[in-house]
Amino acid sequence: MSAFSSNHTQVDLTWIEKRIEYWIRFGRQAGERIIDRRRRIVSFAPGSVFAFVRWASNEYGTVLSNIDILRAVEPGEAFQTVPCVRPGADILLHIQGWSKVERVLQTIDAIDAIEIDPADVPPDYWRHVHNRMAARLEPRRYTPTRHTAFLKRREASQ
Template sequence: MRAERSVAAGAVRSPAADASSSCGPIAVAAARPPSGQADRASLTHVSLAYVARRLVLALRFGEPDDVLHLDAHRRVALFRPGAVFCRTCWRAGVVGVASRQLMVMQAGTPLDRVPRVPGVQPGARVLLQAHGTQPVRAALARIDAIEALGIAPQDAAPLYWLALGHRLSVRRPLPAYSVEQHLAWRAGRTPR
């Protein structure tokens, strides 16, 4: 796959990047796994970047298996199949912030059919997607509330993230996550 240089100070844009995403036009292409490392081929590659006053692609939560440092501004986090992680995107405009995005995703297995997400190779199951200042702030508040319970957000039930994403998209009251729900999910029962 050939990557093209974009205007954003050394950011590399994937030719397959989704232009409809607010952070898609400057999404950074994930690096291909080094040849001869079959173990890394099954991992999900998540691009992260920092360009001062222009672009921030960062992890809010998640435990990467490894992090590859491409240069001073770009990294690639590698996640095992089934891992849940959250990537935030902040992009500056001419005056102030042009877009904010938050996505909670779950890495798929090599045989899963997962949707393509800009900067995530081969793709990931999108559990929650928030665009704009208010939805992103609301999602961040729920993440903070989960952490206040002493639960790592990546360990929360994936169904909770789906429910939160659906509620955000239709502007309904957001569900809270409780310790009881978490224990029920860990025990193998469906959280309510």
């Protein structure tokens, strides 16, 4: 993959085992540029939804644990800034703290288990997960029935 365009959202990834681990959990990458064995840059086309996990530790333990589910924006569209994401993105979900990050990863795994690509889930569902977790409530499960309804709504609006 090497498709890099000025209208793509770029994400800087770093992997230094057990120190800094920034990685993409899901999303369709439009391009990838390897900087060195520990760093690379991936890009996403406008409208793409992806999950970006950031974890870091020092000699005392975990110092950073975040997951962001983001939507790459169109050129000229408003966006929020996110560390390591250029120029920024539409934040659908932002969770901090490893126990909460794990719950989001389990939600993503559950969607994978029903054979739906999490990148195809509607942005509103990720906002729902964010809001329910912020209120300390369990998010509703994403089901094949919900996905079918979303696809039909999207088709009808086109």
